[in-house]
Amino acid sequence: MTSIIRFQNVTKRFGALTVLDNFNFEVQQGEKVTLIGPSGSGKSTVLRILMTLEPFQEGKLELAGLSYHEPNGRGTFKASEKHLHKIRSNVGMVFQSFNLFPHMTVMRNIVEAPIAVLNMKRDEAETRATELLRMVGLLDKKDHYPSQLSGGQQQRVAIARALAMRPRVLLFDEPTSALDPQLVGEVLGVIRDLAREHDLTMLLVTHEMRFAREVSDRVCFFDKGRIVEQGEPEKFFTNPEQPRTREFLSSIL
Ligand code: ADP
Numbered sequence: 001m002t003s004i005i006r007f008q009n010v011t012k013r014f015g016a017l018t019v020l021d022n023f024n025f026e027v028q029q030g031e032k033v034t035l036i037g038p039s040g041s042g043k044s045t046v047l048r049i050l051m052t053l054e055p056f057q058e059g060k061l062e063l064a065g066l067s068y069h070e071p072n073g074r075g076t077f078k079a080s081e082k083h084l085h086k087i088r089s090n091v092g093m094v095f096q097s098f099n100l101f102p103h104m105t106v107m108r109n110i111v112e113a114p115i116a117v118l119n120m121k122r123d124e125a126e127t128r129a130t131e132l133l134r135m136v137g138l139l140d141k142k143d144h145y146p147s148q149l150s151g152g153q154q155q156r157v158a159i160a161r162a163l164a165m166r167p168r169v170l171l172f173d174e175p176t177s178a179l180d181p182q183l184v185g186e187v188l189g190v191i192r193d194l195a196r197e198h199d200l201t202m203l204l205v206t207h208e209m210r211f212a213r214e215v216s217d218r219v220c221f222f223d224k225g226r227i228v229e230q231g232e233p234e235k236f237f238t239n240p241e242q243p244r245t246r247e248f249l250s251s252i253l
């Protein structure tokens, strides 16, 4: 197996607050990994760093063989915009709050970036978008605006939009946390289908434990910027070793 994500002794601070302290973490190509843990433990920070939305202060990070350092850069995260762009072309992110462009139709939300960033022809982008909308069950909504859709439908569009960029790594940050309970299932269903894609690497922050158990190859429990315990889901959920993990699981299950 080849690792596609590798954090080596990464330290991330916000002012005086150290969120990640010598953080080490590797993900293999095609692996589906869930991150769980209390609020404020650093889960979103890990995803945001991968998405190049946050710099970090120390350590090394690689994604698909690309280093987040500029080859000759001093310090960390001194990569040029061009280099960061190259990293970003490998990774997509789905946020808790959908983040669709409100003034664009569903179709335009999906084709805009492939046309502007990947220089894809409009025809080709629309053909691909049509496939993706069919996959998430929303082809009939292609000419609608986000405000005309339910939260669950918006999130499914957001997933299609991320996939339109053909990322090798897809990050999900609590994709169902902002949804009414009756809409959670349809979004989890789409993610569950995606998890069957052999080559796609997925990193998912979620509080949906049953779902985590179903889709992930590995579950990582985060606490205070560290992975306290990790393992394959069956063992992790039925027989966690660390007292802190047990305490967390009993608090949410
Ligand atoms: P999680 O996603 O596990 O809830 P986060 O990664 O969002 O945790 O946050 C980890 C810690 O970093 C928290 O203490 C949070 O308050 C802090 N933090 C996150 N983003 C910022 C920021 N932009 N500025 C200052 N502190 C932040």
Ligand code: MG
Residues within 6 Å of the ligand: 043, 044, 045, 173
């Ligand atoms: Mg978070």
